[in-house]
Amino acid sequence: EIACKNDKPIRIGANWGSIDQELLTLLMDENNRAEVKKSSAEILRDALIKSVIYSASRAEEIGMEKSKIILSAKVRNVSELIKVYTSLAEKTVYPLHLGLTEAGMGMRGIVSSVSALSILINQNIGDTIRVSLSSDPVDEVKAGYEILKSLGIRSRGVNIISCPSCARQAFPVIETVKVLEKKLAHIKKPINLSIIGCVVNGPGEAAQTERGLT
Numbered sequence: 001e002i003a004c005k006n007d008k009p010i011r012i013g014a015n016w017g018s019i020d021q022e023l024l025t026l027l028m029d030e031n032n033r034a035e036v037k038k039s040s041a042e043i044l045r046d047a048l049i050k051s052v053i054y055s056a057s058r059a060e061e062i063g064m065e066k067s068k069i070i071l072s073a074k075v076r077n078v079s080e081l082i083k084v085y086t087s088l089a090e091k092t093v094y095p096l097h098l099g100l101t102e103a104g105m106g107m108r109g110i111v112s113s114v115s116a117l118s119i120l121i122n123q124n125i126g127d128t129i130r131v132s133l134s135s136d137p138v139d140e141v142k143a144g145y146e147i148l149k150s151l152g153i154r155s156r157g158v159n160i161i162s163c164p165s166c167a168r169q170a171f172p173v174i175e176t177v178k179v180l181e182k183k184l185a186h187i188k189k190p191i192n193l194s195i196i197g198c199v200v201n202g203p204g205e206a207a208q209t210e211r212g213l214t
Helices: 004-006 022-031 040-061 078-091 106-124 139-151 173-183 202-206
Strands: 011-015 069-074 096-098 157-163 191-194 211-212
Touching: 004 191, 011 173, 022 106, 040 069, 069 078, 078 157, 096 106, 106 139, 157 173, 157 202, 173 191
Parallel strands: 011 069, 069 096, 157 191, 191 211
Antiparallel strands: none
């Protein structure tokens, strides 16, 4: 009812820490009686998916519009997240909210999120995303935008294409990129900027962007 009045979508979901324990016990009992046993990871996955789908159906029963529902089923393991959302995409028609839970700090959290979300998005799975980091929420938003920018889905701000450190660099590329990232952070218009430090690859790379520094 609240979703209808405010015309806002409502995210319905669960993660490994909030699976319906009765449902989990039921699935474990069924597995014990089955001739072909499932692994504990498979049972947890089934319980999570069934729990989320059941919650969505109950929401519809009490009056929530189907078009206002977004499903979320977060886990902390990259490969499990891909399996969960691949299954959800096959079993439901609801929009899906992607994201790892407890992704971690800094580089580790970003790499885990990129690994999982990029695979799913490239399979046309997912409608909204969240990068969950043990960091400032601003860093989460930045990481999310960078994922979408790298996949060519969203374009906002300056996209700096730069080379790694090597002996052919004619100027300090890494230091230059750090300075430019700060100075150009306020720009919202999508611009591709190449910072290439060698004469071998520099001219060709720079020719493919709006602006180039070689």
